[in-house]
Amino acid sequence: MEPSSSTTAETLLAVDAPSKSYPNPTLPSPTIVLHPRREPFEHGLLPIPKLIFTDGTLTLTSIKQKILNTATKPSQITSSVLAEVVDIPIDQAVLVIDTLVSVLPQLSPQRTDEDEEGVVDVNDLMLFLYIQSYKRLLTRTHKDSATVTDVWPSTSVFDGVLSTLSPLQLVRSNTRRLMPSQVDEEAHQLSYLNKHIANMLSLLAESVEGEGDESMVLSLERFEHLGFLIHFRENGSKRVQLSxxxxxxxxxxxxxxxxxxSITQIHEWLQQNINASLDYITENISAKENITQPVLDVDVTMSDACNSHVKGPFGSDHANSRSLTFVEGVSKASVFRHGDDIKGSIVKVSHCHDSVIYILAPLRYVTVYGCSDTTIVLGAIGKAVRIEHCERVHIIAACKRICIANCRECIFYLGVNQRPLILGDNHKLQVAPYNTFYTQLNEHMNEVNVHATINKWNEPLILGMIDPHDSLSHPAGVSDVQAESATCLDPELFTNFLIPNLLKAESKKPTKENPFSLPEEYNTSLRKQVRHLLFH
Incomplete structure (x- = not known):
């Protein structure tokens, strides 16, 4: 039955009229819905203890005032200013600024000079520092205790639930079914925002004459900074400007x-929209839990794996509505993904084994999770790459920045503009310069502002092994130590990687060679290999 016009109007009240009650969760989904921006929570959390504040806005308000007193402009906060005010090393301050820039909604600005300082707005910085208190959603407990006792290579005091299983064991035991879904994580992020949005508003607010909460207000310009953490979508796909x-x-x-x-009015309106979104997500999760999920086969076919998607809330395909492309559960296969195959600018590759994955497109974000014995070739990534819980994986990537966490026996062939970030429980990692190209590579790099003139592949920045953002309680008395670093691949073992030209892609200026220059020792090794092939 078609809903009446009065019912439809009531459903939309969550957006249009903050003074009204929340929409009834049994009614059809509203056409315009609030979502959290996942990027700050997935790519923006840093395990730096001095940046985690547990006293609400008390310390951050003081920090903001000191920054404003030090900086020449509130929109020109640099790493040197941040290092001085927060009392952290300059390399960590640079990391904070670069990480914040990488999770802002807009594309990273052009920076062709590697010594040029990044700059951010103080309001974005305050929101970024506030969410460093966020705790990630825990993995659901495994029902089969025998499965989780088969650890690799041994149990560590730093290991979390997932790091006690190798990526291959995760696939074979179907442990990935216990991982939080996209819907679970979004509900968790919304709950966090619901609890803390009042504090966030107070960090953005400015004082005017008045009494109580009415003296704290937001201008349009400051209100739009909330777009760092939330956005609205119409009919599941079209993004609507926050203002x-x-x-x-x-x-x-x-x-x-x-x-x-007044921030009181804005807070009331935001909470109503957040609660409306949570109501629909809760209803969706409850419906999913009443449906028996099929057991996933380890040797999933290539077509099934590549076309997999996650059903989301609000009656729409979650992957499509949020512009996510998944490559999941591929085993003993090769997968090609080009620009025409990818919806949006975010790709997640997870639980692939003994395969070769090609993602040859200009993207903003890529996450690789729980893969083993696999080669993954990424195109140009203009925001961030995160590689986590992988084993014996080769990653080839041209990117702005990369974070590596809890990986073992992996090799990373990188063309990367910022220092690779390494954290967590890693073992036997190796890094090497970028070693491939494809026809549209230069075009894709220009599109997302990745620069071939800057490559910091051999300058990793190492942080601690304990991640304060996970929800696990770490053993009492265990202090954090620096994560194991990566070593440079022996030049004698370095080879070029040839990408099959299965798609005759056209380009005005086709890429005909590796755009990143190689260090002399690696060039020498390649010349030796060529001579060996010619004369043997």
């Missing part, structure tokens, strides 16, 4: 800006 969806600043004339709004 245009709010009842406070919609249709605001740039020549006559809207008056600042």
């Amino acid at each position: 245009q969806i709010s009842p406070f600043f919609a249709n605001s004339d740039p020549d006559m800006p809207a008056a600042p709004v």
Whole structure:
């Protein structure tokens, strides 16, 4: 039965009228829905103890004031200013600024000079520092205790639930079914925002004459900084500008800006929308739990793996509505993904074994999780790459930045503009310069601002083994130690990787060689290999 016009209007009240009650969860989904931005939570958390504040806004308010007193402009906060105010080493301050830039909604700005300092706005920085208190969602407990006792290579005091299983064991034991789904994680992020949004608003607010909460207001410009953490989508896909969806600043004339709004009103409106989203997600999760999930075969076919997707809330395909492309559960196969095959600019590769995966497209974010004995070739990634819980994997990537966590016996062939970040419980990692190309590589790199003139593949930045953002309680008395670093691959073992040209892609200026220059010792090794082939 078609809903009546009055029912439809009531459903939309979560967006249009903050003074009304929340929509009834039994009604059809609203056409415009609030979502958390996943990127800050997935790529923006840093295990730096001095950046984790547990006193709400008390310390951060003081830090903000000191930064404003030190910086020449509130929109020009540099790593040197941050290092001085927060009292952290300059390399960690650079990491903070670069990480924040990588998770902002807009594409990273052009920086062709590797010594040039990145700059961020103080309001974005405050929100970024606040969410360092976020705790990731725990993996559900495994029902088969025998499965989790088969550890590799041994149990460590630093190991979490997932790091006690090798990636291959994760696939064979179906442990990936116990991992939080996209819907679970979104609900967890929304709950965090629901609890802390009042504090976040106070960090953005400015004081005016008045009494109590009415003296704290947000201008349109400061309100739009909330777009760092949330966004609205219409009909599951089209993103709606934050200021245009709010009842406070919609249709605001740039020549006559809207008056600042009390954070009390904004908080009430945001909480209503967050609760409306949580209601629908909760209903969706409950429905899923009542359906028996099929057991996934280890040797899943290539077509099944590549076309897999996650069913999401609000009656739409979650992967499609959030512009995510998944390559999951591939075993003993080769998978090619080009630009036309990928929806959006975010790709997640997970639980692939004994395979070769090609993702040849310009992207913003890539996550590789729980893979083993696999070669993964990534195109140009303009924001961030995260490699986690992988074993005996070769990663080839041209990217702005990369984070490696809890991996073992992996080799990373990198063309990377920022220092590779290594953290967690790693063993026997190796790094090497970038070693391949494909026809559209230069075009893709230009599109996402990855620069071939800067390659910091051999300058890893090492942080601690304990991740304060996981929800596990670490053993009492265990202090954090620096993670194991990566060694440079022996030049004698370095080879070029040839990508099959299965797709005759056209380019105005086709890439005909590796765009990243090689150190002399690696060039010498390649020349020796060529001579050996010619004369033997």
